[in-house]
Amino acid sequence: MDKEFAARRRRDLIIAAVLAGIAALTPLFVKDVVVQNILILTLMYAGLSQSWNILSGYCGQISLGHALYFGLGAYTTELLFTKFGVLPWFGMLAGGVVSALIAMGLGYPFFRLRGHYFVIATIVIAEIGLLLFHNWDWAGAAMGITIPIRGDSWLKFQFLRTKLPYFYFALALCCLAWFVTWWLEDSKWGFWWRAVKDNPDAAESLGVDVFNSKMGAAAVSAFLVAVGGSFYAQFVSYIDPESVMGFQFSLLMALPAVLGGIGTLWGPVLGAAILIPLTELTRFKFGGSGRGVDLIVYGTLIVLISLALPRGLLSLFSRPKKTGAAR
Amino acid sequence: MTALLETRGVWQRFGGLVANSDVSISVGRGEIVGLIGPNGAGKSTLFNLIAGVLPPTQGSILFDGEDVTQMPAAQRCQRGVGRTFQVVKSFETMTVIDNVIVGALVRNTVMREARRKAHEVLEFTGLAARADVLASDLVPAEKRRLEVARALATEPKLLLLDEVLTGLTPTEAQTGVALVRKVRDTGITVLMVEHVMEIVMPLVDRAIVLDLGKVLVEGKPADVVRDPKVIKAYLGDRHAVGA
Numbered sequence: 001m002d003k004e005f006a007a008r009r010r011r012d013l014i015i016a017a018v019l020a021g022i023a024a025l026t027p028l029f030v031k032d033v034v035v036q037n038i039l040i041l042t043l044m045y046a047g048l049s050q051s052w053n054i055l056s057g058y059c060g061q062i063s064l065g066h067a068l069y070f071g072l073g074a075y076t077t078e079l080l081f082t083k084f085g086v087l088p089w090f091g092m093l094a095g096g097v098v099s100a101l102i103a104m105g106l107g108y109p110f111f112r113l114r115g116h117y118f119v120i121a122t123i124v125i126a127e128i129g130l131l132l133f134h135n136w137d138w139a140g141a142a143m144g145i146t147i148p149i150r151g152d153s154w155l156k157f158q159f160l161r162t163k164l165p166y167f168y169f170a171l172a173l174c175c176l177a178w179f180v181t182w183w184l185e186d187s188k189w190g191f192w193w194r195a196v197k198d199n200p201d202a203a204e205s206l207g208v209d210v211f212n213s214k215m216g217a218a219a220v221s222a223f224l225v226a227v228g229g230s231f232y233a234q235f236v237s238y239i240d241p242e243s244v245m246g247f248q249f250s251l252l253m254a255l256p257a258v259l260g261g262i263g264t265l266w267g268p269v270l271g272a273a274i275l276i277p278l279t280e281l282t283r284f285k286f287g288g289s290g291r292g293v294d295l296i297v298y299g300t301l302i303v304l305i306s307l308a309l310p311r312g313l314l315s316l317f318s319r320p321k322k323t324g325a326a327r
Numbered sequence: 328m329t330a331l332l333e334t335r336g337v338w339q340r341f342g343g344l345v346a347n348s349d350v351s352i353s354v355g356r357g358e359i360v361g362l363i364g365p366n367g368a369g370k371s372t373l374f375n376l377i378a379g380v381l382p383p384t385q386g387s388i389l390f391d392g393e394d395v396t397q398m399p400a401a402q403r404c405q406r407g408v409g410r411t412f413q414v415v416k417s418f419e420t421m422t423v424i425d426n427v428i429v430g431a432l433v434r435n436t437v438m439r440e441a442r443r444k445a446h447e448v449l450e451f452t453g454l455a456a457r458a459d460v461l462a463s464d465l466v467p468a469e470k471r472r473l474e475v476a477r478a479l480a481t482e483p484k485l486l487l488l489d490e491v492l493t494g495l496t497p498t499e500a501q502t503g504v505a506l507v508r509k510v511r512d513t514g515i516t517v518l519m520v521e522h523v524m525e526i527v528m529p530l531v532d533r534a535i536v537l538d539l540g541k542v543l544v545e546g547k548p549a550d551v552v553r554d555p556k557v558i559k560a561y562l563g564d565r566h567a568v569g570a
Contacts, residue, residue, distance in 0.1 A: 002439075002442060002443075002446075005442075186438055187438065188432050188436065188438070188441075191425065191428055191429050191432060192429070192432070194418065194420070194421055194425070194429075195418050195421070195429045197420070198417075198418035198419055198420055198421060199416045199417070199418055199419075201380075201412070201416060202412065202416035202417070202418065202477075203418075203429065204399070204400045204401050204404075205378060205400050205401075205404060205409075205410050205412070205478075206404060206429050206430045206433065206477060206478070206480075206481055207401050207402075207404035207405050207430075207432075207433035207481055208401060208429065209401055210401070263420070
C-alpha cells in the first residue's frame with residue numbers, strides 16, 4: 001500500500017514535469033501575440049488558483065477576498081520601484097512577505113469565524129482594502145501608478161518587444177505553486193489542513209493545532225498570490241486599485257479550482273486551462289459590444305458542471321473506488 | 328502509584344443548568360472504568376471536561392500528575408488523552424488510512440513513520456482491508472472502529488470511549504468488547520461512557536454511576552447493578568424497594 005502511494009506521488013511529479021516541458025516549448029510554435037497573451041494569463045491564473053486552493057481547498061477556509069493579496073503584491077512592488085527604486089525582484093519578495101503578514105493579522109480575528117461568516121468577512125476586508133487604495137494619495141489613489149519604462153531588462157523585469165519572458169515567469173510561478181502544493185500534500189501540514197477542513201473538533205482531539213494550521217495555510221497562500229500580483233503589475237505596466245484589487249480577481253482565483261476540483265492537486269490547473277482561454281476568447285471575439293457574453297458563457301458552464309460533477313471536472317478521471325470487503 | 332486521571336470537585340454550569348456538581352473521580356493506571364447513568368446524568372459533559380473541550384466552571388482536573396484544568400484539547404492529546412466522539416466525526420473526504428495518519432502525526436513527525444504507525448493501528452483494529460476506502464463509504468460500525476483507531480494512533484495513556492458500543496448489532500458489539508480488552512492489554516487505561524449495561528458491566532473493572540450531575544455510586548460492576556440507589560435512578564422508586 002505504501003508502495004502504491006509512493007508510486008502515485010512519483011507519477012504526479014512526472015506528469016507535471018512533462019506538462020511543464022510541453023508548455024515551455026509552446027512559444028516555439030505559437031507566434032501569435034494574442035494567443036501568447038492568453039497562455040500567459042492561463043498560466044498565471046493556474047498558479048493563483050493553485051495558491052488559493054491551499055487555504056480554501058485544502059484547509060477549507062473559503063476566501064473570496066484573495067484580490068487583496070494580489071493587489072498588495074502589485075502595489076508593494078510598484079511603490080517600492082517608483083518611489084525608492086527597489087528592483088521588482090525584491091519588491092516581489094517584499095510583496096509576498098507583506099501579504100503573508102497581513103493574511104495572518106487578518107486571520108487572527110477572522111479564523112474564529114466558521115463557514116459562510118468567514119467567506120463574508122473575506123469579501124468585506126478585500127473591499128475595504130480596495131477603498132483604502134482608492135483614497136491613498138501617496139499610492140496614486142484612483143489614478144494608479146504607471147510603471148516607468150526603462151527598456152527591456154531582466155533586472156527591471158520589463159519587456160516591450162517580446163512577451164516571452166513573461167510567459168516563462170508565469171510558467172515558473174505555476175510550477176512553483178503546484179510544487180509547493182505537491183510537497184505540502186504529503187506533509188504534516190497537508191494532513192492537518194484536510195483534517196481541519198473536514199472536522200475541526202475531531203482534529204483538535206487528535207492534537208492538531210487548528211488555529212495555527214489555518215494561519216500557516218493563509219500565509220503560504222497569500223505569499224504566492226502576492227508574487228502573482230507583482231508579476232501581473234510588471235506584465236501590464238500600469239496599475240490602479242480596480243485593475244489589481246477588484247473583486248473579479250478573487251473570483252478568477254476561486255473558479256478554476258472549483259471547476260477543476262477543489263482541494264485537489266490537479267483541479268486548479270485543469271480548471272484554469274479550460275476557463276481562462278474560454279474567458280479570454282469570448283472577451284476577444286465579442287469585444288466591447290457584448291461585454292456580458294463571456295460572463296454568460298462561463299456562468300452557464302459553472303452551473304452545468306456543478307450540477308453534473310459537484311466534485312469538479314477531476315472527478316471524471318478518479319479511479320473507480322475500491323470497496324474491500326467489510327470485516 | 329498515583330491515579331492516572333483525577334477530577335477534584337468539578338462543577339459545570341450552563342446558565343442555570345448544573346450539568347456536573349462536585350464530581351470527584353479517579354481512574355487508576357491500567358483500569359477499564361465505565362461511566363454510566365441515565366440520560367441527562369452529566370456523563371457527556373464530564374467526558375468533554377476531561378477531554379478538554381471546555382474548562383470546568385469550578386474544580387480541577389489532574390492527568391498523569393499534572394494539572395490540566397485549563398489545557399486545550401490538542402495539548403491534552405499530546406499529553407496522552409485520546410478520545411472518540413459519540414456522534415462519529417470522521418474526516419469524510421479522506422481515506423481511512425489518512426484519517427489515522429492525522430492521529431499518528433502527534434508522535435511521529437516524519438511522514439513515513441506516521442504512515443507505518445497508522446498501518447499498524449489499522450491492523451490492530453481490524454480495519455486494514457479498508458485502508459484505502461473513503462471514510463464516508465464506511466458502514467456505521469466501521470466508522471466507530473475508525474474513531475478508536477484514530478485515537479489509538481495518538482498513542483494515548485488514557486483512552487476515552489464515548490458510547491462506542493451503542494447502536495451496534497450484538498455481534499458487532501462483541502467484537503467491540505474484544506477490541507477494548509485488547510487495547511487495555513497493551514497497557515492503555517480506558518474510561519468509557521456507555522448505555523448498554525449488559526455489555527459494559529462484564530467488561531469494566533469498576534463502574535461510576537452519575538445521576539443528576541453527581542456521583543451516585545461507584546464500585547465493582549456486580550455491586551453497582553444491585554445497589555438500590557442505582558436501580559432507583561434508572562427505574563424509579565417502586566423497583567428500588569424490592570431490590
